[in-house]
Amino acid sequence: MSSRNPIIAVTGSSGAGTSTTTESFEHIFRSLGITSAKVEGDSFHRYSRPEMDLEKRKAKEGGKRISYFGSEANDFDALEKLFQDYSETGRGKMRRYLHTFDEAVPYNQMPGTFTPWEEIGDGTDLLFYEGLHGGVVTEKNDVASHVDLLIGMVPIVNLEWIQKIIRDTSHRGHSREAVTASIVRSMEDYISFITPQFSRTHINFQRVPTVDTSNPFSAKAIPTLDESFVVIRCRDAIQVDFPYYLNMIQGAFMSRVNTLVVPGGKMGLAMELILTPMIKELLAKKNEANKQIDWMSDL
Numbered sequence: 001m002s003s004r005n006p007i008i009a010v011t012g013s014s015g016a017g018t019s020t021t022t023e024s025f026e027h028i029f030r031s032l033g034i035t036s037a038k039v040e041g042d043s044f045h046r047y048s049r050p051e052m053d054l055e056k057r058k059a060k061e062g063g064k065r066i067s068y069f070g071s072e073a074n075d076f077d078a079l080e081k082l083f084q085d086y087s088e089t090g091r092g093k094m095r096r097y098l099h100t101f102d103e104a105v106p107y108n109q110m111p112g113t114f115t116p117w118e119e120i121g122d123g124t125d126l127l128f129y130e131g132l133h134g135g136v137v138t139e140k141n142d143v144a145s146h147v148d149l150l151i152g153m154v155p156i157v158n159l160e161w162i163q164k165i166i167r168d169t170s171h172r173g174h175s176r177e178a179v180t181a182s183i184v185r186s187m188e189d190y191i192s193f194i195t196p197q198f199s200r201t202h203i204n205f206q207r208v209p210t211v212d213t214s215n216p217f218s219a220k221a222i223p224t225l226d227e228s229f230v231v232i233r234c235r236d237a238i239q240v241d242f243p244y245y246l247n248m249i250q251g252a253f254m255s256r257v258n259t260l261v262v263p264g265g266k267m268g269l270a271m272e273l274i275l276t277p278m279i280k281e282l283l284a285k286k287n288e289a290n291k292q293i294d295w296m297s298d299l
């Protein structure tokens, strides 16, 4: 963690909606005049798509499983180094994993490949990470410890699977069978690496549908925001003005002392109301820390 170069991470499983909710953050950043260094979690996969296919086959032959959720298929050293470097210097290295032709064509590359590593950070106010492992902790790596504001994006699991299946089949060129197989293959890593992160977050946003999602593997469409509620759990230690949110968000109610529930359509508004003061506070601390450095260098 660093006052001078803060890091915000939105962490969630594949299909949880971390990319989608990035729009709300971008809106907050624009309104506060913040320039961010944006990092996508998939950039820290260890293998390109063809390499991962090979690794999956090798693992299967050895009676093992490898998935995008675990430490074998992701470079947690590089992710932790980026967070550490950024918090110390305001700079770091990142690249992109290109999922689709639309993403790959501007780079003259194929889907399932990485762009070259590049330096990021110059002139930015904060680093914004969205992806799988913003709050990961393993025996070797502690990514969570570098994050100043950690947000969990966690639809209930049936909805998460529906979102993943529909997104991966309609935009990423995978078959329904292949996506289902990847959900099955990833389950152990999901429990070991993904879910523990949500106990380290400052806030979790959990979308809960109000329509039947009993069989996610046959779902034809993603339940809309109006067909869902969002359960927002804030860690006890953080300062949150619940009475203000209840007043501002029509249809909101408290389900526990630290848990606000809002209609799905109000998710963007709730994110802005809750997160804007927190992001302002990060910036105020950053300005204060910079002033102190300037003051010391004038001595």
Ligand SMILES: Nc1ncnc2c1ncn2[C@@H]1O[C@H](COP(=O)(O)OP(=O)(O)OP(=O)(O)O)[C@@H](O)[C@H]1O
Residues within 6 Å of the ligand: 012, 013, 014, 015, 016, 017, 018, 019, 020, 021, 042, 131, 132, 163, 164, 166, 167, 207, 222, 223, 224, 225
């Ligand atoms: N709140 C939401 N309401 C409706 N649809 C949503 C919502 N959030 C996400 N989706 C849909 O779910 C799918 C997955 O979302 P998204 O691509 O944001 O997930 P992700 O967490 O970034 O996944 P990955 O890490 O695999 O890229 C998309 O099709 C998106 O449109």
Ligand SMILES: O=C(CO)[C@H](O)[C@H](O)COP(=O)(O)O
Residues within 6 Å of the ligand: 013, 014, 015, 042, 045, 049, 068, 097, 098, 099, 100, 112, 132, 172
């Ligand atoms: O979303 C994912 C993990 O978060 C994907 O499963 C992973 O990035 C591989 O992508 P692709 O199937 O496009 O090669």
